[in-house]
Structures are given as C-alpha cells and as structure tokens.
Amino acid sequence: MAKQVGREQQGITLRGSAEIVAEFFSYGINSILYQRGIYPPETFTRVQKYGLTLLITTDPELKNYLNNVVEQMKEWLYKCIVQRLVVVISSIENNEVLERWQFDIECDKTAKDENEPREKSQKVIQDEIRSVIRQITATVTFLPLLETACAFDLLIYTDKDLAVPEKWEESGPQFIANSEEVRLRSFTTTIHKVNSTVAYKIPSH
Amino acid sequence: MDDFENNTTVFSALRSLNNFISLEGVSGPPTPGSSRSALQIQYQQRVQMEEQAGQIHSKSQLLQVEREKMQMELSHKRARIELEKAANTNARNYEREADRNRELLTRIKQYQERETEAENKLKEQMEMNKSYKKSMETMSKKLQEKESKLAEANETITVLKGKISELQWSKMNQEMQMTSQDSQKQELMEQLDVQHKKWQEACQQIQMLQANQSHLAEYEQKIKDLEQKLSQQEHDALIVKNMKTELARLPKMERELRQLKEENAYFREMKENNGLLKEEVEGLQRKLERYEKVQAQLAAVELENEVSSWECLVGEQGRGFLCCLTPDDLSRQIVALQQRELVLKEQNSTITSSARILEKARVQLQEDIIRIQSQLLEEKKKREQHEALVRRLQKRVLLLTKERDGMRAILESYDSELTPSEHSPQLNRRMREAEDMVQKLHAHNTELEVIKKHHALNPGVKCLRPVRLDCLMSVINFPFFSRQKIEELEAERSKLEEQNRSLEMKLEKLTVQGDYDPSKTKVLHFSMNPASLAMQQRKEEHQQLQEAYERLKETVRVLEGGGSIPENLEGLGSLQSSQEIAELKKQVESAELKNQRLKEVFQTKIQEFRKVCYTLTGYQIDITTENQYRLTSIYAEHQGDCLLFKASSSSSRKMQLLENEFSRTIRELIELHLLRQDSIPAFLSALTLDLFSRQTIA
Numbered sequence: 001m002a003k004q005v006g007r008e009q010q011g012i013t014l015r016g017s018a019e020i021v022a023e024f025f026s027y028g029i030n031s032i033l034y035q036r037g038i039y040p041p042e043t044f045t046r047v048q049k050y051g052l053t054l055l056i057t058t059d060p061e062l063k064n065y066l067n068n069v070v071e072q073m074k075e076w077l078y079k080c081i082v083q084r085l086v087v088v089i090s091s092i093e094n095n096e097v098l099e100r101w102q103f104d105i106e107c108d109k110t111a112k113d114e115n116e117p118r119e120k121s122q123k124v125i126q127d128e129i130r131s132v133i134r135q136i137t138a139t140v141t142f143l144p145l146l147e148t149a150c151a152f153d154l155l156i157y158t159d160k161d162l163a164v165p166e167k168w169e170e171s172g173p174q175f176i177a178n179s180e181e182v183r184l185r186s187f188t189t190t191i192h193k194v195n196s197t198v199a200y201k202i203p204s205h
Numbered sequence: 206m207d208d209f210e211n212n213t214t215v216f217s218a219l220r221s222l223n224n225f226i227s228l229e230g231v232s233g234p235p236t237p238g239s240s241r242s243a244l245q246i247q248y249q250q251r252v253q254m255e256e257q258a259g260q261i262h263s264k265s266q267l268l269q270v271e272r273e274k275m276q277m278e279l280s281h282k283r284a285r286i287e288l289e290k291a292a293n294t295n296a297r298n299y300e301r302e303a304d305r306n307r308e309l310l311t312r313i314k315q316y317q318e319r320e321t322e323a324e325n326k327l328k329e330q331m332e333m334n335k336s337y338k339k340s341m342e343t344m345s346k347k348l349q350e351k352e353s354k355l356a357e358a359n360e361t362i363t364v365l366k367g368k369i370s371e372l373q374w375s376k377m378n379q380e381m382q383m384t385s386q387d388s389q390k391q392e393l394m395e396q397l398d399v400q401h402k403k404w405q406e407a408c409q410q411i412q413m414l415q416a417n418q419s420h421l422a423e424y425e426q427k428i429k430d431l432e433q434k435l436s437q438q439e440h441d442a443l444i445v446k447n448m449k450t451e452l453a454r455l456p457k458m459e460r461e462l463r464q465l466k467e468e469n470a471y472f473r474e475m476k477e478n479n480g481l482l483k484e485e486v487e488g489l490q491r492k493l494e495r496y497e498k499v500q501a502q503l504a505a506v507e508l509e510n511e512v513s514s515w516e517c518l519v520g521e522q523g524r525g526f527l528c529c530l531t532p533d534d535l536s537r538q539i540v541a542l543q544q545r546e547l548v549l550k551e552q553n554s555t556i557t558s559s560a561r562i563l564e565k566a567r568v569q570l571q572e573d574i575i576r577i578q579s580q581l582l583e584e585k586k587k588r589e590q591h592e593a594l595v596r597r598l599q600k601r602v603l604l605l606t607k608e609r610d611g612m613r614a615i616l617e618s619y620d621s622e623l624t625p626s627e628h629s630p631q632l633n634r635r636m637r638e639a640e641d642m643v644q645k646l647h648a649h650n651t652e653l654e655v656i657k658k659h660h661a662l663n664p665g666v667k668c669l670r671p672v673r674l675d676c677l678m679s680v681i682n683f684p685f686f687s688r689q690k691i692e693e694l695e696a697e698r699s700k701l702e703e704q705n706r707s708l709e710m711k712l713e714k715l716t717v718q719g720d721y722d723p724s725k726t727k728v729l730h731f732s733m734n735p736a737s738l739a740m741q742q743r744k745e746e747h748q749q750l751q752e753a754y755e756r757l758k759e760t761v762r763v764l765e766g767g768g769s770i771p772e773n774l775e776g777l778g779s780l781q782s783s784q785e786i787a788e789l790k791k792q793v794e795s796a797e798l799k800n801q802r803l804k805e806v807f808q809t810k811i812q813e814f815r816k817v818c819y820t821l822t823g824y825q826i827d828i829t830t831e832n833q834y835r836l837t838s839i840y841a842e843h844q845g846d847c848l849l850f851k852a853s854s855s856s857s858r859k860m861q862l863l864e865n866e867f868s869r870t871i872r873e874l875i876e877l878h879l880l881r882q883d884s885i886p887a888f889l890s891a892l893t894l895d896l897f898s899r900q901t902i903a
Contacts, residue, residue: 084719093743102717160726168730170729
C-alpha cells in the first residue's frame with residue numbers, strides 16, 4: 001500500500017503521521033493513568049515501545065473506550081480538523097477538576113495536497129516521543145498528590161463545523177479554577193506538531 | 206316439425222312450380238322452346254337449388270340431429286356421470302352403512318357378550334350373596350353367642366370390679382396404715398438421727414477433751430523445757446555479751462596486727478636497704494676520696510692546660526696586638542673586649558629601635574597606599590559612571606534630536622496634508638515665529654513679573670495683558686495644536702501597545718489553561734466516558750446507601766419503641782442476628798398457629814364429644830370444681846335439677862353423690878341403686894327412665 005509508508009524509513013505521509021500521533025496519544029494516556037493512579041496499578045501490563053517499558057491497561061472497558069477515542073482521533077488527524085486533546089482528571093466526589101493534560105496539535109494542511117512523503121527519520125521522531133513520555137513520568141515529582149478517588153475524561157477540541165459523530169457529544173472545556181501550568185516538550189512529525197502542557201490545581205495549603 | 210314445414214314448403218314450391226310449368230305448358234306452344242328450355246333450365250336450377258336446399262336442410266337437420274344427438278350424448282354422459290357419481294356415493298354410503306352395520310353388529314355382539322357376562326356375574330354374585338347371607342347368619346349366631354359371652358364376661362367384670370374396689374379399699378387402708386407407720390418410722394428415725402448426732406458430738410467432744418489434755422501435758426513439758434532453755438539462754442546471753450565485746454575488739458586487733466605486720470615488713474626492708482645503702486655509702490665515700498684526689502689532679506692539669514691555651518691564644522693574638530703575654534694584659538684585653546661588646550650591644554639596641562620605627566613607618570605607608578588605591582578605584586568608578594551618564598545623555602540627545610527631526614517630519618507631513626502648497630518654508634517660518642513667540646513670551650513674562658511687582662506696590666495698569674495674551678495664545682496654539690494631538694496619539698498608542706501586550710499575555714495564559722475561541726472550535730467528548738460513568742456509579746451507591754440508611758433508621762425507631770419489626774424490613778436483614786431473629790419469629794409464629802389450630806381442634810372435638818355424650822347418655826356432665834361433677838338430665842323437670850358427684854381422689858374411680866335438693870326427691874332410687882346395688886350407671890339410667898316416664902306422662 002503506497003500510502004502507508006509511515007512505517008518505512010523513507011518518509012512521513014499524512015496518514016503515517018496521523019497514525020504516529022494517535023499511537024503516541026494511546027500510550028501517553030495510558031502512562032498518565034498509571035502515573036496518577038487513576039486505576040489500580042495491578043490492572044496495567046508492560047509493553048516495549050519507543051525503546052521504553054510502558055504500562056498499558058488490561059481493563060477491557062477502558063481499553064474499548066480508549067480505542068474508540070484513538071481511532072476517531074486518527075481520522076480527524078488525517079483530515080487535520082483536530083486542534084487539541086485534553087485529559088481531564090477530576091475528583092469523583094465533588095466533580096472538581098484537579099489536573100488537565102493538554103496536547104495542542106498544529107497540523108500542516110498543505111500536506112493533504114502533497115504526494116511526496118516528507119523527510120524525517122522515524123528514529124528521530126521516536127526519540128522525541130520518548131523524551132516527552134519520560135517527561136510525563138518525571139512530572140510525578142512535582143505534581144500534587146491526588147488524595148481522593150478520581151476519574152478521567154478525554155476532551156477533543158475540533159473545528160466548529162465538524163459533524164458530531166454518534167456516541168459523541170459537546171462538552172464544556174472543564175477549566176481548573178486556580179491553576180499552575182507547566183509546559184513540557186513537544187515533538188513533530190513535520191506534518192503534525194504536538195505541544196504538551198500540564199495544568200494542576202494549586203494546593204490550598 | 207320444421208322439416209315437415211320445410212318439406213311442405215318445398216312441396217308447395219314444387220307444386221307451385223309444377224303449376225307454373227303446367228300453366229306454362231298450357232299456355233305453351235307458341236312460346237319458343239328457348240323459353241321452355243330457359244324455364245326448364247330455371248326449373249332445373251330451381252330443382253337443383255331445391256335439392257341443394259333440401260340437402261342443406263337435410264344436412265342441417267342432420268347437423269341438428271347430430272347436435273341433438275351430441276347433446277343427448279352429453280346429457281347422457283352427464284347423466285351417466287351423475288348416475289355414476291350417485292352410484293359411487295350410493296356405493297360408498299352403502300359401504301358405510303355396511304361398515305356401520307358391521308360395527309353395530311359387532312357392538313351388539315359385544316353387548317350380548319357383556320350381557321351374558323353380566324348375567325354370569327349376577328349369578329355369581331347372587332350365589333355369593335347367598336353364601337354371604339349364610340355366613341352372616343352364622344356370624345350373627347356367633348355374635349349372639351359372643352354377646353352372651355360378653356354379657357357373662359361383663360357380669361364377671363362387674364363382680365371382679367367390686368372385688369377390685371374392695372381390694373383397693375383395703376389397699377388404701379393398708380396404705381394409710383403404711384403411711385402412718387412410715388411417718389412414725391420417719392419420726393423415730395429422725396429422733397434416732399438426732400440421738401446419733403448427739404452421741405457423735407459427745408464422742409467428738411470427749412476426743413477433743415482428751416486431745417486437749419494431751420496437748421496440755423505437752424505444753425507443760427514444753428514450758429518446762431522452755432524455762433530451762435531460757436535460763437540457759439540468759440547465761441549464754443551474758444557470755445555472748447562478753448564475747449561480743451571481745452569480738453568487737455577483734456577487728457581492731459586484726460587491723461593493728463596487719464599494720465604491725467606491714468610495718469615490720471617495711472622496717473625489715475628498710476633495714477636491708479639501710480644495710481645496702483650503708484655499704485654503698487661506704488663505697489661511694491671511698492670513690493669520693495679517690496675522685497677528690499683525681500679532681501685535685503684534674504684541676505691542676507686543667508689549670509696547666511688553660512695556661513697553655515691562654516698562652517697559645519695570646520701567642521696567636523699577640524700578632525695582632527702589641528706584646529700582651531701577661532694575664533693582666535689578657536684581663537685588660539678581656540675588659541676592653543667586654544666594653545666593646547657593651548658598645549656593640551648598645552648600637553644593636555639602637556639599630557633595632559630604628560628598625561622598628563622604620564617598620565612602623567612602612568606599615569603606615571602601606572596603609573596610605575591602600576587608601577589611595579581605593580580612592581583611585583572610586584574615582585575611576587565615578588569617572589566611568591560619569592562617562593556612562595555622558596554616553597546616555599549623548600544617546601538621549603541623539604534620540605531627542607531624532608525625535609525632533611521626526612516631529613519636524615510629522616509636522617511637515619501634517620502641514621503637507623493640511624496645505625498642499627509649499628511646506629518647509631512655511632514650517633520653518635512657523636518654527637521661527639514660534640521660537641520668536643517663545644522668546645517674546647519669556648520677555649513678556651519677565652516684564653509681567655516686573656509689572657506685577659510694581660502693581661503689588663501700586664495697582665494701576667491692567668488692560669494690556671489679556672489682549673496680548675489672547676493674541677499670543679491664538680498664534681501659539683495653531684502650530685502647537687498638531688503637536689498636542691501628536692502627543693496624545695503617541696500616549697494612546699503606548700497605552701494601546703501595553704494593553705495589547707497584556708492581552709496577549711492573558712491570551713497565552715488562557716490558551717495554556719485550555720481556553721478556546723467558541724466561534725472556531727468546539728469541545729467534544731465521548732458520551733460514555735469514565736468520569737461520567739464513575740459519577741453515575743457514585744450516585745447509585747449514594748442512593749442505595751441513603752435507602753439503606755433510611756430503612757435502618759426506621760428499624761431503630763421501631764426497636765426503640767418496642768414494637769416488632771414489620772415484615773418488609775425483614776427482607777433487608779443482611780446481618781446474621783436479624784436473620785436469626787426473623788427465623789425465630791417465623792418459628793414462633795408457626796408454633797403459635799399450630800397451638801391455635803390444636804386448640805380449635807380440641808375445642809371442636811370436646812364440644813362434639815360432649816354433645817354426643819349428652820345425646821346418647823342423656824346427661825350433661827360439667828366440671829364445677831376440682832373433682833366435682835354436675836350432671837344435668839335431658840329430661841330434667843326444672844332448670845336447676847342436677848346431681849353432684851365428687852371423686853374421692855383423682856386416681857380412684859369411686860364417686861360419691863353429694864346431697865342436694867334434687868337428690869332428696871329421688872331418695873328411693875338412691876337407696877336402691879347406689880346403696881344396695883352400688884352401681885352409678887344403673888342409678889343414672891333408672892333416673893332417666895323415671896324422668897322420661899314423668900315427662901311423657903306429663
């Protein structure tokens with residue numbers, strides 16, 4: 001298949017870039033869920049990816065949900081109509097938002113019309129993604145502890161004129177009232193650029 | 206018929222034709238043979254035609270006949286078919302009828318067979334009946350025999366019962382005697398026991414007394430022994446006291462002994478040492494003498510050596526000095542040397558003092574140097590600062606000149622906008638005018654101030670000022686109008702720039718926090734997301750907990766009130782105790798239900814039995830008190846006519862009739878049946894017969 005050259009060493013196509021970014025989100029969200037203790041650690045299993053040992057969930061409901069969202073993201077990334085993906089971590093008791101992991105996506109729309117894949121080494125992209133995921137793991141040191149039981153939600157910022165697919169609905173942005181933001185590293189596939197930020201609620205004491 | 210008609214028409218036509226021909230024949234010979242031939246031809250034609258017509262008619266007849274025949278055949282066929290069908294149906298019906306007949310015949314046969322069987326059975330049963338009747342007769346005979354036997358047996362039973370009652374009476378008497386004897390025996394036994402106890406107590410007391418006596422004897426002996434011991438002990442105590450004092454001295458003695466021993470040892474050592482020392486001393490004294498001798502020799506030798514050395518020295522120094530061989534000269538030289546030494550020391554001291562002074566001066570100079578260096582540095586810094594200031598000022602001057610140039614350019618541009626004609630000379634002129642104005646203003650200011658001072662002293666001239674000021678201001682304002690506007694615009698621009706910067710910062714912060722432009726983006730999320738699922742679960746748990754809580758509250762309230770837990774709460778009981786309680790309650794309820802049922806059953810049975818007794822025996826038996834029974838007859842004349850029986854004891858069957866008003870009326874019966882015959886059932890039955898007879902008669 002000529003279009004699926006994302007895996008080859010030769011270049012990055014739009015579809016390949018969408019796949020890479022969607023894959024990053026899948027592993028990144030799993031890492032966040034494990035690090036922040038949203039789900040019990042025994043429900044996670046180890047896999048090798050990007051040269052790291054990452055933990056992904058084995059809970060079938062959660063897997064199904066993540067697959068649905070990531071598949072939809074892949075489509076939207078291919079059409080270049082998604083602007084942001086946010087992982088919102090909120091407390092179950094009072095529905096208060098405690099953390100927001102925000103991934104801004106800048107898409108180069110000229111890649112839609114190009115036929116030639118772009119020159120960027122797969123290895124370089126993997127290194128960049130690896131550094132982002134390492135940073136996500138390292139943020140645990142300064143993020144405040146999540147004392148109460150928490151649940152997470154995935155918000156996607158898209159263009160206004162997009163047709164809302166089945167099973168999806170519009171939602172609010174779920175800001176944090178009094179927050180501290182930290183910018184993390186970014187990575188780019190020359191077609192999509194992903195900037196990562198984490199915002200957390202400033203502890204009251 | 207048609208054929209006949211046709212035939213008649215044909216015949217009539219033929220006849221007419223023949224007639225015509227005859228006529229023609231009659232009229233005839235003058236006509237030419239051609240007409241005859243024509244007529245003949247016509248006739249022949251007509252005949253042919255008639256023949257054809259006849260043929261056709263016959264054909265048609267034939268056809269019709271054939272049609273009719275066909276129809277007939279069809280009808281025949283139909284009829285045949287129908288007949289066949291009918292025949293079939295008839296056959297079938299016949300067959301059915303035949304089958305039915307057969308069936309009926311078979312049934313008839315069966316019924317006949319059954320009839321025969323029934324008849325046989327009947328016969329058999331008749332025979333059986335007969336046999337049964339015979340057996341019944343035999344049985345009845347046997348019954349009668351048995352009844353007679355029963356009656357005999359009953360008589361024997363009654364006789365035996367009488368005997369039994371006598372025996373029981375005697376037994377009771379004997380039992381009473383037994384009980385009385387038992388009681389006597391028990392009393393005697395008790396007395397015996399008491400006596401026995403007393404005897405035992407007496408024995409015990411005797412034993413105790415004996416033991417006490419023996420103890421007393423022992424104690425007396427012990428006392429004696431103790432007295433002896435006491436005396437001995439007193440003696441011993443005295444001895445002990447003496448010993449104690451001596452013993453008290455013992456340690457001191459021992460200490461003294463030790464000390465003495467030590468001193469002895471020490472003295473012995475000392476003595477030995479003294480001996481040794483004395484020997485040493487003697488040896489040393491001898492050595493001393495020897496050494497003194499040696500020393501004297503040595504001193505002499507040393508003197509000689511010194512002299513020789515001095516002489517050598519003198520000999521050496523004699524080269525430098527003038528003939529100084531004598532010791533006086535040496536001493537003088539020594540003195541001179543010492544003086545020189547003193548002098549040198551003085552010089553040394555002076556030099557050291559001067560050195561110290563110089564050092565102090567050096568230290569002070571160093572400090573001065575440091576101070577000067579620091580001052581130098583400060584001065585350098587100041588100079589640098591000044592240079593920096595100078596540079597800044599130069600830059601500012603440059604900026605100001607640039608601004609001025611810029612303003613001038615703006616002014617020129619504004620002026621160019623306002624008036625398209627020559628700009629710069631106008632502007633320059635205006636600038637010069639403005640500068641002249643400024644100078645004039647300054648001069649005017651000073652004049653005004655002077656005038657003001659003068660006016661302060663003498664108020665007078667006023668009118669000049671405002672006019673000049675007004676005209677001046679109007680002249681000044683025009684070129685400065687644009688400058689003010691420029692300044693205002695510049696200020697606005699800077700404010701706007703600051704606002705822009707702050708807004709950009711805010712926007713960046715908000716984008717990082719997650720803000721978005723609602724006109725361009727929208728936020729989507731999955732409907733079945735984990736957060737909403739968790740919230741739903743939490744709500745459900747919350748509701749369940751609330752419901753459980755409310756139910757528990759109700760049970761607590763009910764329990765505190767002391768009532769039983771209603772059944773709808775039992776269903777919740779997850780605790781084991783509540784389950785047990787529920788089970789126990791169920792058991793209790795079932796037991797109660799059983800009890801109630803049993804009671805009802807007993808009551809109904811009892812009532813039934815009593816009714817049956819009443820109807821069969823004619824007496825209603827009531828229990829009034831313990832062991833007392835009241836019998837009321839069914840044929841009693843008055844309501845209160847009753848007999849009272851008392852059972853002598855609960856176990857015995859002996860009943861006693863109690864005297865009451867009714868019993869007095871039936872004294873004869875009582876005498877006869879109870880006293881003579883001693884039978885209560887006979888008495889009762891006689892009474893019923895009597896009452897019945899009275900009733901029927903009355």
